[in-house]
Structure formats: C-alpha cells, structure tokens
Amino acid sequence: MKKALIIILLIVIVIVGLFSTYLLYKLGFFFSAEGRYDDTNLNYMNVLFENKSDINAFNEGYSESASCPWGFEHNGLDYFFNNGSNVIAAAPGQIWEIENHEGEGNNKYHVRIWIRFNKSTVLGYNFEPWTTKEADKNKQISMFKVKVGDWVQEGDVIAEFLQCNESAHIHFDIIENENRYCPKKYFSPDGYNLIMELIHVYHPTWKLCYS
Numbered sequence: 331m332k333k334a335l336i337i338i339l340l341i342v343i344v345i346v347g348l349f350s351t352y353l354l355y356k357l358g359f360f361f362s363a364e365g366r367y368d369d370t371n372l373n374y375m376n377v378l379f380e381n382k383s384d385i386n387a388f389n390e391g392y393s394e395s396a397s398c399p400w401g402f403e404h405n406g407l408d409y410f411f412n413n414g415s416n417v418i419a420a421a422p423g424q425i426w427e428i429e430n431h432e433g434e435g436n437n438k439y440h441v442r443i444w445i446r447f448n449k450s451t452v453l454g455y456n457f458e459p460w461t462t463k464e465a466d467k468n469k470q471i472s473m474f475k476v477k478v479g480d481w482v483q484e485g486d487v488i489a490e491f492l493q494c495n496e497s498a499h500i501h502f503d504i505i506e507n508e509n510r511y512c513p514k515k516y517f518s519p520d521g522y523n524l525i526m527e528l529i530h531v532y533h534p535t536w537k538l539c540y541s
C-alpha cells in the first residue's frame with residue numbers, strides 16, 4: 331500500500347514537473363537568440379511593408395481608450411495590405427507559434443504568427459483576410475513563408491498577404507511581460523519615420539499612439 335502511494339506520488343511529481351517545464355518553455359523562459367542578433371532590447375523595429383504602396387489605408391493605431399480618432403481601444407497597429415503584397419518581419423526572432431482563431435461574422439478566420447524576440451517580448455502578426463470561407467484561411471496559410479522554429483531577420487519575407495475584402499488587414503501586436511505599450515519605443519528612428527509617413531498619407535494630423 332505504502333509502495334503504491336510512493337509510486338503515485340512520484341508520477342504526480344513527474345507530471346507536474348513536465349507541465350511546469352512546458353509552461354516555462356511556452357512563456358519563453360528558456361529562450362535564447364544564441365548570438366543571431368542583439369536581443370537585449372527591442373529598439374530597432376521596422377515596419378511590416380516593403381513599400382508604402384503595398385498599403386491601402388490607415389484606420390487604427392495604438393490607443394488605450396476610446397479617446398482617439400478611431401473611437402475605440404486598440405492595443406496594436408493595423409496594416410491594410412494589398413492582395414499579394416509581401417509581409418516582412420519587423421524585428422528578428424524565432425517563429426514561436428502559428429495560432430488559428432475562429433470567430434463570428436464576416437471576419438471569421440484569423441491566423442496569427444507569433445515571433446519571439448527575447449525572453450520577455452513577442453510580436454504577433456494576426457492575419458485577418460476578412461472571410462467566412464475556410465478555404466480562404468487555408469489559402470492564406472499556404473502563403474506563409476515560415477514555419478514554427480524558423481529564425482528570421484528584420485526584413486525577411488514571412489508571408490504574402492491574402493486580401494479577401496477591403497477590410498482585410500494584419501493586426502500587429504507587441505507583448506512585453508504580458509503587457510502592451512505604445513509601439514513607439516520599439517521602433518528604430520527610421521522605422522518610426524516610415525510608419526508616421528504612412529499614417530500621414532491618410533491622416534496628416536494623427537499620432538501613432540493615444541492614451
């Protein structure tokens with residue numbers, strides 16, 4: 331009886347240990363760029379597009395409340411790509427996860443590529459082709475140029491964009507220690523100038539971020 335209890339206890343310890351290790355792994359605890367790039371601080375991010383002409387609108391920047399031109403809280407940047415445009419990595423990192431999301435309505439299928447920059451910071455490229463057809467989602471996935479585990483440098487093409495509707499865009503998201511901040515601090519000076527040039531094509535008075 332005692333022996334059985336000890337065995338059960340050992341099995342529980344092993345399961346809890348494996349699960350904890352997996353959780354820590356998923357949280358980036360063991361992540362290392364291994365000298366591929368400077369992963370100490372993300373302050374040299376660029377934009378997701380190769381040319382401003384690959385983008386057809388700017389409707390939402392970063393906001394922490396509804397007190398902004400678009401009128402709702404939005405903790406990311408939306409890139410409205412034209413159909414077939416290249417989407418490039420804004421920063422180096424490792425393809426961490428490719429996540430499918432199925433919602434409701436006309437914008438049913440989302441696919442997000444998560445790229446980890448360092449232990450604390452991960453960048454999400456959420457493809458929203460704006461479709462209700464699973465075939466469109468699969469087509470968008472077939473246009474991805476990366477797979478989980480790949481390493482990318484800033485500027486590498488990670489996908490071509492599938493635009494099923496004029497509302498199609500990439501919701502670009504940066505998470506640092508489970509928080510979201512105005513992306514300005516992550517941009518290089520050139521990258522920041524590029525995103526502001528893009529915004530001002532459509533809205534000459536808009537800022538990147540609103541509190």
Ligand SMILES: [Zn+2]
Nearest residue numbers: 406407408501
């Ligand atoms: Zn968005």
